[in-house]
Amino acid sequence: MEELPECPVCLQNYDDENAIPRVLSCGHTICEACLVHLPPRFPNTIRCPACTQLVKYSPNQGPSSLPKNIDLLRISLQQPQHSSSSQKSNQRSSINDEYAYSSKFWSDEFYAAWKDWILPHDAVSVTEDGVGRFNSSSKGRVCFGVNRTVSLAPIVTLSSVTDSKFKFSYVAWVIKCLEGMNEVVGEGLGLILEASVRQSRLCRVYGLWSEVVGGSLYLVCERQCGRVLEKFGGLMNEGGLDSDKDVFYSFAMIAKGVIEAVIGLNLEGLVAGCLGISCFCFDELGGVCIDLNEVLLMGRKIMDQVSGGTDDEPSHESMCTECLDLENELFVSPEVLSKFLNKRVVNPESGDSRYPIGYGSDVWSLACVLLRLLIGNELPQITFEMSEGNGFDISASYISWVEKVSSVLEEKIGFEYLSLKQTLCKCLDINPENRPDVVDLRKSIQDLLVKHQFVFLGNSELTVKRNNTGHPVTLAKLCQLLEESSKDPREHELQAKEDGGQPNILQGAENISDEEFTASLSQGMIELKDLQGHLGCITGLAVGGGYLFSSSFDKTVRVWSLQDFSHLHTFRGHENKVMALVYVDDEEQLCISGDSGGGIFVWGIDAPLSQDPLRKWYEQKDWRFSGIHSLTAFGNLLYTGSGDRTIKAWSLKDGTLMCTMDGHKSVVSTLSVCDEVLYSGSWDGTVRLWSLNDHIPLAVLGEDLPGEIKSILAITAGRDLLVAAYENGCIKVWRNDVFLSSKTLHNGAIFAMSLQGKWLYTGGWDKNVNIQELSGDELELTVNTFGSIPSGSVVTAILCSQGKLYVGYGDKSIKVYRAK
Incomplete structure (x- = not known):
């Protein structure tokens, strides 16, 4: 059956009542x-x-x-x-995503997950002695005080590309580091941050911070002044527990706090994997908590000792000629150490790797911490002897060490505390399945307190999944993954390109789209070409017909090849400085230039390129005249913005003046066309909108905004967004003619601007090209600074086209950049 005609918006059939x-x-x-x-x-x-x-x-x-x-x-x-x-089987959407093609450096979901944990660059200061101080009043989801001492643990460091001309912004670098981590590390780091909010037994985590762009990313934790070892350590060295009941009470209460801190860690699905005395400290209320940064640093210490303190993989032969001595403050369970060794020894069967890592691993390390508190420096040190056939004989070394510990305990602990000795030794069993749960260990301490009629608080109504069940995140193992993530995942790809001897960096670049260009910015940026030849400041850039066109104060327009950027031709004829340039591709391909004397020249670009313009004409001069300042085109009409405060519409066929638009109170410095609306920016600080159908005024933007009036030097329009750049270095953004945002981007005037999707490129007096991402919704817009390209001269023209960034400078040069 033939379908009836319907409205393309509501999909209803036309009628003479409701859908006329x-x-x-x-x-x-x-x-x-x-x-x-x-x-x-x-x-x-x-x-x-x-x-x-x-x-x-x-x-x-x-x-x-x-x-x-x-x-x-x-x-x-x-x-x-x-x-x-x-009723249609396939409904058509009435709303299109204006910027669906725009590639983002980070996804909205990824940025939302981490943004509250990114500390401002000035939130942390590092003193000369290497101590960090947190000096921000609040950050993220929890408020903290000011001027607190913090500990810094390096999370990941990405290798920067040395030849890149692109400099990341601070936030973009942090996000790049986070994206460089593998999935396991990211999940583990997320668990640590979330756990620090929920668990009072964990030292407070402020967030993530980087000292400099291109440096390491740090986990920032509060550093507590009172360490457990400083207030209680080795008190049992001079006698057994029977010698002083108060000493045992002090030990039991501190031991109970240490155990509960580990329970809090395990309840969050985290396993330390290795612990030491330095991992535990007292908070302001006297409670024991775990310093997560210290746990991560301890894992790195073990890695350094296992690897011999070098980054190179040690050979099996070299490791079989030495003993491995772990510091007496590092307590790592057999199964965890086995995993470390398997990463470093050529023979993967070396060591004891038949037991999985789980919550039972923390029971082993926790028992060692309690033994260190209990008997102090008399705790024997573990030494792993070599076995020529099997490398490190971990099982034999651990069993021998446990026997030594048991012997020392018999001397230090009286018969009355025999149950404590048996419990601690059971925690040191080589098989994690034979060790008691951490909750059972706490209960044994509580039972001793009850037996001796000590008053205590707490309950044992807790359950922690046993050993390897529940797949917890192991912080010690996380250190290995962090090391593996320290290299940029794109580094191998870049190296492969270098090894392959890419013949010409220009080859293959011409097919890169604008979307691919913005998506590749996170890899850095290289200078593709430095175009020299102009004798004056660059004033305009345009791409079309296979050419790059550039205008200058030297009264010429130069034509460059987009294949190899060689100079092909120079259009001469202007008697004054060329102020503006535009490429037109309507009925014929044209390059049009306007000068400060009011001259408008139309150049044909059909090969061979001619020295004479196809046609030219001049604006009528009067006492207010100061020449052409801006150009744009739509259809067969050319629009000029002039020093006489008007916008004029000219016929491209014969140069006939079709219309003059009045309204601005100063020089019309910039023009842009989008969706059949002409936008004009002026030194009077306003943007005026004109209908391209009949050239009548539609709206005036900026005249009602508070603040001192500043001249507009550049505007760019894309779909529903309008961005204006000012002489004071700030931009203002409108969506559907509603003002949304204002932000200062440069130290000085912004002379040039280019908008590609949601990516905004700006340049000006401070000699930087800044790259921003415009994100948000209909009600709110955020300008996220992504990075910059420093240079040695004032930026006067910018154009992003065909996967490349073209920048004109005040030193007469033009540079072409491409993302890596």
Whole structure:
């Protein structure tokens, strides 16, 4: 059955009551009901939903003043109505994502997951002695005090590309480091951050911080002044527990706090894997907590000792000629050490790796910490002897060490505390399955306190999954993964390109899209070419027809090849400084330039390139005249912004003046066209909008904004976004003509700007090209600084096109950049 004509917006069949077809001046037909509900951006004007052309209607009658489409209405009324015809199996979306193609450096989900944990660059200061201090009043989800001492643990360091011209912003570098981590490290780090908020037994974590862009990313934790070993350590050295009941009480209470701190860690799905006395400290209220940074640093210490303190992989032969002595403050379970050794020894069967890492691993390390508190320096040190056939004989070394510990305990602990000795020795069993749970260890301490009629607080109504069940994240193992993540995942790809001897860096670059260009910025940026030849400041750049065009104060327009950026031709004829440049591809391909004397030259770009312009004309001069300052084109019309405060529309065919638009109070410095709207920016600090259909004014932006009036030097428009750049270094952003945001980007005037999707490129007086990402929704917009390209000269022109960034400078040069 033939389908009836329907409205392209609401998909309803046309009729003479509810869906009356109305013909717009652009030729499209929309039902009257949809036209009534379309939001009017400008007075008595609607935008066609099909082609976005602006359509005027009578101010008194509204959309009903538009003519009916009689032919469509007749067809709709002659055919019988079927309810099924209005139901479509494939519904068409009425809303398009304007920037769906724009590649983001980070996804919204990834940025939202980490943004609250990224500390500002000035939140942490490092003193000369290497001590860090947190000096921000608040950050993230928890408020902290100021001027607190912090500990810094390096999380990841990405190798920067030395030949990159691109410099990341601080936040972009932190996100790059986070993206460089593998999935296991990212999940583990996320667990640590979340656990620090929920668990009072963990030292407070402020967040993530990097000292410099290109340096390491640190986990910032609060450093507690009172370490457990400093307040209680080795008190049993001079006698057994029977010698002083108060000493045992002190030990039991501290031991109970240490155990509960480990329980808090395990309840968050985290396993330390190795512990030491330095991992535990007292908080302001006297409670024992774990310093997560110290746990990570301890894991690195063990890695350094196992690897011999070098980054190179030790050979099996060299490791079989020495003994491995772990520091007496590092306590690592057999199964964890085995995993470390398997990473470092050529023979993967060396060591004892048959037991998995789990919560039982912390029971072993925890028992060692309690023994260190209990008997002090008399705790024997573990030494792993070599076995020529099997490398490190971990099992034999551990069993021998446990026997020594048991012997020392018999001397230090009286018969009354025999149960404590048995429990601690059981925690040191080589098999994690035979060790008691950490909750059972706490219960044994509590039972001793009850037996001796000591008062204590706490309960044992807790359950921690045993050993390897539940797949906890092991912090000691995380250290190995962090080391593996310290290299940029793209480094191998870059190295492969270098090894392959890429013949010409220009080859293959011409097919890179703008989307791929912005997506590749995180890999850095290289200078592709430095174009020399102009004798004056660069004033304009344009790309088209296989050429790059550049204008300059030297009164010329140069033509460059986009294949190898060689100089092909120079257009001469201007008697004054060339101020603006535009490429037109309508009925014919043209390059048009305007100068400070009012001259407008139209150049043909068909090969061979001619020295003479196809046509030229001059603006009429009067006492206010100061030449052409800006150019843009639409269809067969050229628009010029002039020093006489007007915008003029010229016919490209013969240079006839078609229209003059008045309204600005100073020089019209910049022009832009988007969706059949002409935008003009002026030194008077305002942006005016004009209809391209009849050249009548639509709106004025910026005149009602608070603050001192600053000259607008550049504007750029893309779909519903309008960005204006000012002489004081700030930008202002409007969406659908509603002001959203203002931000200072440069130290000094912004002379040039280019917008590609959500990526904004700006340059100016401070000699930097800054790259920002515009993100947000209809109600809010955020300008995220992504990075910059430092240079030695003022930036005067910017163009992002065909996967490359073209930048013109005040020192007469043009540089071409490409993402790695």
